[in-house]
Amino acid sequence: MQKCIYEKLRKDIILVNFTRLIYTLFFMIIDSLNGLERYWFAHKNFEKVYRFLKSHDLTRMEEGRYKIDGDTIYAIVSQDEGRQPEEAPLEAHDSYIDIQVLIEGDETMGWKDRSACNDETANYNTESDIVFFEDMPSVYFTLEPMHAVVFFPHDAHSPMIGNGTIKKIVVKVKL
Secondary structure: OHHHHHHHHHHHHHHHHHHHHHHHHOOOEEEEOHHHHHHHHHOOOHHHHHHHHHOOOHHHOOOEEEEEEOEOEEEEEEEEEOEOHHHOOEEEOOOEEEEEEEEEOOEEEEEEEHHHOOOEOOOOEOOOOEEEEOOOOOEEEEEOOOEEEEEOOOEEEEEEEOOOEEEEEEEEEEO
8 A cells, every 4th residue: 555655656756847847948938829739738737728718709808817727727818008128027937837818919028038037126926926127138029919928937028018009818827
């Protein structure tokens, strides 16, 4: 009996360590909304996220928070005016992966490897799972509507850069 429990525990530890290795190997993902199904293997809940996104008309979703799987997976639809790059600080998260899908507008984002960020503006806020940096992004990219970006904890990112109104959905996936 003890040997069976030990073997199960050992397999769970190997799986957890393998999952951490996968996160370490992944960098930000940019793809179309349809292309997100290629990344189901990256996290056990990515398939749920994909199915949620594909089963809703994102253009008709109202602003607000949507439960997908309690606090494990939830989505936030927001609509706001775009910002200038200097008004969009780099941010990063420890407890959740961000899957951001542009619904309407033109959005540019900045990215920098979090390990290269040096200037935290404040300590990590555990309640809101966020830390901000004064560093400048290493690279900028622009999303088209119905395209997505996946940010892992080691991806510092500057969202909401652009002119005009930006409507997006951010799905938070607990690690």
